[in-house]
Amino acid sequence: MSDALREKPNAEPLPKSAGAGVIVNGRYLPPPVDKDGKQWVRTSAFIQASPQDLYAMWRDVEAIPLWQEQITAVTRTGDKTSHWVMKSGDKTLEWDSEILADEPGERIAWRSTGGDSDNAGEVIFETAPGGLGTVATVLQEFRMGKFASMWETIVGRNPKQAVIENLRHFKALAETGEIPRNQGQPHGPRGTVGGAKESLYGEKVETPPAMDRKAS
Amino acid sequence: MKAVCWMGTSKVETLTVDDPKLLNPHDAIIKVTRTAICGSDLHLYDGFIPTMEAGDILGHEFMGIVEEVGRGVTNLKRGDRVVVPFTIACGNCSFCKKKLWAACDNTNPNAHLMEAAYGYSGSGLFGYSHMMGGYAGGQAQYVRVPFANVGPLKIESDLPDEKILFLSDIFPTGYMAAENAQIQPGDTVAVWGCGPVGQFAIASAFMLGAARVIAIDRLPERLDMARSVGAITIDYSEDDVSVLTALKDLTAGAGPDSCIDAVGLEAHSTELQGIYDQVKTKLMLETDRPSVLRQAIQAVRKGGTLSIPGVYGGLLDKVPFGAAFGKGITMKMGQTNMHNYMQPLLERIEKGEIDPSYIISHRITLDDAPEMYKVWRDKKEQVTKIVIDPWAERKVA
Numbered sequence: 001m002s003d004a005l006r007e008k009p010n011a012e013p014l015p016k017s018a019g020a021g022v023i024v025n026g027r028y029l030p031p032p033v034d035k036d037g038k039q040w041v042r043t044s045a046f047i048q049a050s051p052q053d054l055y056a057m058w059r060d061v062e063a064i065p066l067w068q069e070q071i072t073a074v075t076r077t078g079d080k081t082s083h084w085v086m087k088s089g090d091k092t093l094e095w096d097s098e099i100l101a102d103e104p105g106e107r108i109a110w111r112s113t114g115g116d117s118d119n120a121g122e123v124i125f126e127t128a129p130g131g132l133g134t135v136a137t138v139l140q141e142f143r144m145g146k147f148a149s150m151w152e153t154i155v156g157r158n159p160k161q162a163v164i165e166n167l168r169h170f171k172a173l174a175e176t177g178e179i180p181r182n183q184g185q186p187h188g189p190r191g192t193v194g195g196a197k198e199s200l201y202g203e204k205v206e207t208p209p210a211m212d213r214k215a216s
Numbered sequence: 217m218k219a220v221c222w223m224g225t226s227k228v229e230t231l232t233v234d235d236p237k238l239l240n241p242h243d244a245i246i247k248v249t250r251t252a253i254c255g256s257d258l259h260l261y262d263g264f265i266p267t268m269e270a271g272d273i274l275g276h277e278f279m280g281i282v283e284e285v286g287r288g289v290t291n292l293k294r295g296d297r298v299v300v301p302f303t304i305a306c307g308n309c310s311f312c313k314k315k316l317w318a319a320c321d322n323t324n325p326n327a328h329l330m331e332a333a334y335g336y337s338g339s340g341l342f343g344y345s346h347m348m349g350g351y352a353g354g355q356a357q358y359v360r361v362p363f364a365n366v367g368p369l370k371i372e373s374d375l376p377d378e379k380i381l382f383l384s385d386i387f388p389t390g391y392m393a394a395e396n397a398q399i400q401p402g403d404t405v406a407v408w409g410c411g412p413v414g415q416f417a418i419a420s421a422f423m424l425g426a427a428r429v430i431a432i433d434r435l436p437e438r439l440d441m442a443r444s445v446g447a448i449t450i451d452y453s454e455d456d457v458s459v460l461t462a463l464k465d466l467t468a469g470a471g472p473d474s475c476i477d478a479v480g481l482e483a484h485s486t487e488l489q490g491i492y493d494q495v496k497t498k499l500m501l502e503t504d505r506p507s508v509l510r511q512a513i514q515a516v517r518k519g520g521t522l523s524i525p526g527v528y529g530g531l532l533d534k535v536p537f538g539a540a541f542g543k544g545i546t547m548k549m550g551q552t553n554m555h556n557y558m559q560p561l562l563e564r565i566e567k568g569e570i571d572p573s574y575i576i577s578h579r580i581t582l583d584d585a586p587e588m589y590k591v592w593r594d595k596k597e598q599v600t601k602i603v604i605d606p607w608a609e610r611k612v613a
Contacts, residue, residue: 201326201346
């Protein structure tokens with residue numbers, strides 16, 4: 001690990017009980033407000049799968065590049081620790097991560113422990129009523145700084161939106177076995193404006209998994 | 217391959233582009249044998265649908281022969297003849313399981329764009345803006361069809377393409393419009409717009425038991441076609457005709473049991489409100505020209521049903537909601553849940569109950585398409601439906 005990686009402060013651990021919940025004691029709980037340099041995003045989805053299967057899919061950290069945008073490699077470094085590599089434009093970001101809470105079929109919480117990213121997050125899986133499968137709720141917190149601003153400005157994907165897109169990809173992969181993609185299709189000349197719009201639309205962020213990974 | 221590309225408002229070009237390739241495990245590549253221009257493509261041509269970009273391949277009505285399938289495709293093989301629905305559905309999300317295929321959660325790669333604009337995302341569509349998925353369309357020699365296990369309907373019979381092609385959109389769309397109209401035997405149904413969807417709504421309303429169908433348009437060839445299948449017609453452009461009075465006269469003052477708005481956001485109107493909507497949309501104070509919707513709400517009988525297959529894109533002005541509430545009407549609308557209708561309507565075609573090719577007025581090549589977009593938009597040459605053979609050579613005059 002480089003000095004740069006060690007110098008980064010750790011993100012704070014999340015509360016011991018599920019923090020991603022939307023209802024607490026019968027009341028609706030709004031998502032946390034951005035302040036003190038921390039940004040929060042909470043997003044959720046109905047997924048046609050069991051909480052157990054979805055937990056297992058999320059917990060398989062080395063398979064995360066199959067559904068998270070721009071994550072090129074996740075390597076297990078211990079039972080609850082892993083090393084993450086992200087390619088954003090021509091920049092590579094790396095960080096270490098540890099799992100703080102690991103409740104099979106119900107909940108996973110994590111935080112970064114050094115590197116180019118300060119982030120912490122949690123996912124909870126709850127059985128949904130009415131045949132809607134499972135409610136997956138993600139709460140992610142990150143510090144704006146080099147990591148976020150680079151992400152936002154270079155690749156045209158706001159980091160909050162990336163969390164939302166990653167849950168969408170996770171759901172699509174769990175329900176259908178693939179993530180819908182429109183990159184690589186034929187088209188006529190885009191012109192200057194069309195090219196800029198592709199970036200604005202987030203279409204330059206490669207839909208996971210990367211094509212070279214799919215081919216193998 | 218050759219493909220019809222949107223290059224800007226009122227600008228369509230036939231260009232040579234790369235052939236499509238398999239990108240996902242459930243993709244199929246289809247060699248297109250017939251495709252068509254849809255009335256809703258004219259909304260794109262006129263620039264009413266946001267997030268169309270230069271270079272986008274148009275077309276969402278097509279059929280053809282399976283050329284290649286991805287490793288996850290189990291129910292199609294090379295050589296199969298298929299017709300493809302314009303809405304793309306995954307088959308596995310909670311909406312698909314409820315047969316609300318057009319509300320599929322998993323087929324729009326740009327769902328965030330639609331969420332930003334509308335607060336929700338529906339299924340991806342072929343060739344219908346980046347917001348609706350950014351998928352390349354089928355007015356081309358080849359097309360990539362994602363989620364191919366779910367959408368394409370295999371055609372085992374040797375019926376000609378022209379009898380099958382409209383299962384890709386307009387026949388199911390007209391049929392769902394009639395189904396949404398909640399027709400009871402003996403009912404009177406009024407249909408605004410006698411374009412292709414209106415024609416199929418008229419035919420379907422009779423199939424579902426309507427005693428009388430009243431068809432409203434201004435183009436003689438369309439009104440002739442409507443009368444040929446048994447409808448009573450009103451030409452709203454005639455000087456002495458008021459549609460609301462006509463509909464009252466034809467229903468003993470009560471109004472039609474069901475009204476179908478097969479026109480949508482680019483309605484033309486001979487009344488003062490038509491000028492109002494033209495001005496407001498040009499000033500970007502209104503996105504749609506909802507004169508048909510207003511009229512249909514005013515016309516429908518108390519407790520009646522309003523069915524809306526016509527496309528709306530945004531914010532509507534001066535919709536008489538008080539009348540809608542006061543009469544206690546039911547409104548049903550939305551993109552067609554294609555997958556519910558393709559097989560049963562194919563069976564009706566195979567039994568000879570209907571030959572959907574009766575609406576075709578023009579048969580063209582891909583090279584003719586740019587000119588024909590303009591001709592149809594300008595309502596010239598008595599166009600009712602334009603079908604394209606993507607492999608035909610343009611005849612030199």
